[in-house]
Amino acid sequence: MKKIFLVSLLSFFAATFNLNAQQVDASASETGKICxxxxxxxxxxxxxxxxxxxxQFVCKLNNKRFSYHExxxxxxxxxxxxxxxxxKDKAEKFEVDVKPGKTTYVQLVFETGILxxxxxCEEVTENTAVQKMSQLKEDDKCL
Structure with missing residues (x-):
């Protein structure tokens, strides 16, 4: 009887540990994307x-292109x-909050001045991004 109880107890702990490990692995492997x-x-x-x-450098992006980054x-x-x-230190930094399993869209804006x-960078909504991207090509090489 003690052996059955001990085996049951060990099986329970092993199953619980395995479930927790799978949950941690699943959340750790969840990523988001920046486009x-x-x-x-x-x-x-x-x-x-x-x-x-x-x-960190991620892509050299030409005009009329978009790229995804996990x-x-x-x-x-x-x-x-x-x-x-x-x-470069003087490059304007833009913060985005990436959610698990979601894509955050960042538009590159070019302004010309006299001198x-x-x-x-500027964040745009998914609707705006999808509309713009329909006229662009994906750059999946990103040199």
Whole structure:
């Protein structure tokens, strides 16, 4: 009787531990995505923009393109600049909150001025993003 009780008890703990391990693994493997969208028009279309997530280079994005990047859920800092594969301190940083299993859409904006051109990130809604992306091509290579 003691053996049956002991085996039952051990089986119960093993099953409980295995369930908890599976739940932790499932939540840890859950990711979100950041989608960069570039449709800056004729101005600035000659050169690719360098995109960064948390100061790490992720993609060289040409005009009329978009790219997806898998990230862990939470707050991430996105930035974009004209050149270089190292995030510059003066590049404007934009924070996004990525939810598990969801995509956050970030549009790359190019502004021209008299003496200075500026490029920065701006979050857009899924509806706006889908509409814009229907006229663009996905860049799945991201050099």
């Amino acid at each position: 960069f969208i570039r449709s800056t028009g004729f101005q600035g279309s000659a050169s690719a923009f360098k995109t960064f997530i948390d100061e 990230v862990t859920p939470g707050i991430h800092r996105c930035s974009v600049q004209f050149g270089g594969k190292k995030s 200075i051109n500026n490029v920065y």
